[in-house]
Amino acid sequence: MAGPAKKRQKREDNRQEGQMPQKKFYRQRAHANPFSDHDLTYPSCPAAMDWSQHFPAFTVAKAVSSTDALDNDHEHENIQQISQQVAVADIGCGFGGLLFALAPKMPKTLILGLEIRTSVTEFVQEKAKALRNQNGDSGLYQNVSCIRANTMKFLPNFFTKGQLEKIFLCFPDPHFKARKHKARIVSTTLASEYAYVMKPGGNVYTITDVEDLHLWMAEHFEAHPSFERVSDEELERDECVQTMRTETEEGKKVERNNGTKYVVVFRRLEDPPWP
Template identity: 35%
Template sequence: MQLKNIKKGLYRQRAHANPFKDSNIVIPPNPQSVDWASYFEINRRPDFVDIGCGYGKFLMKVAEKNPGRNVLGLEIRDKVCAYVRANIENLRIPNAGVMRTNALIFLPNIFSGGQLSKIFILFPDPHFKKRKQKGRIVCQQMMEVYEYLLRNEGRLYISTDVEDLFDYMVDVILAHKGFEPLSEEEMNKDPLFYMISKDTDEALRAGVKTGKVFSKVFEIKKD
């Protein structure tokens, strides 16, 4: 059977959504209430989460390269989420799923403490205006959440084509006790490091526009 071509143009939506606007998103009362069988063929919790997965290029590629892991993308835009879901079904990727929700607020409702081994924050909305910077997905308050969700030696991956935002995110993460940056040698041994810079729709666009993508990997150490 020939797979149909899912046209992205039918699912276009503006790049930035208001994370504080209530818009018919998934809000589980607690992690135990999430029906993971509705997201993955193998009914188990995800190990990897891609926050703000966009049109899902990275999400699907990571799932294909890690068949033993369930990979969940989180996206707040309804049309974009519908596109990713349709593409996952079309490509028959059993361990990839997407959830429409507000990651800035509801991560503890979705995931249990120590559940995740990888968190990806790739090309997030920079929120340049000062009054909107409370909506940044990497901030002091969110670091508490990421620490809670990651298991010991779990990794946090960041990537952006905005150098000022990259410097800001690195400073925020390093200020939170427990997260340690990987060395260049350690990052280059991680196959996901290359992917966060090259295998996203945003990375391809950034490469065309500026040729620069700034990426970093951090590992959490828990006592």
């Protein structure tokens, strides 16, 4: 425990109000085991999530009756809610390169990063605060935040059915060994969960530099009845694809090493009518 404590102390010693966090003080192992019992805090359901602390500029006060209030000991309770729902999620957002590139391009859309590593999550949160302070009354970066979460276990705890318009899966852990494939961020079960939280017409964006993982993700989404593959011609016109290619930390690393980036995007289909 001495190592992390010293690193946290260095962060505190070098932190100055309103200034950008220094990435070197937030470094952590590249990947975390999603099956471990991490010390996570998550809501029992999406309605129990307090988003106001993450998007304060979009917060509104609302009186809630006792039937809807989380605290049933009071007839009425003023709770903080946000004026709109999160619409874009970057799962495994890392140090937030994609988040902060998308935020000014989509200023009226709430964008959320989900990251399982504690120090990396804290870095993104601190950077969001610093960018908000630096941009003052312009309103820039008020629409972006990050939470620590294990989406392989708790995605429906945060998002309602049909809520998300875009999901990004950028350079996920390839888990090369066959016995580790169950830990990949795309599987038959997880594709169903992505379909549940996605709005019909929304897109799941994937990118990796590992061809085997690329084929794996494409295969699982193609096999799922709720998704269809987006054509290469349409991808060329999608600004999010270009941003995803160039703005993530891993994407820049692949670029420096002259590696190949494999991109595939799937659109959420309308559910068939009930018989």
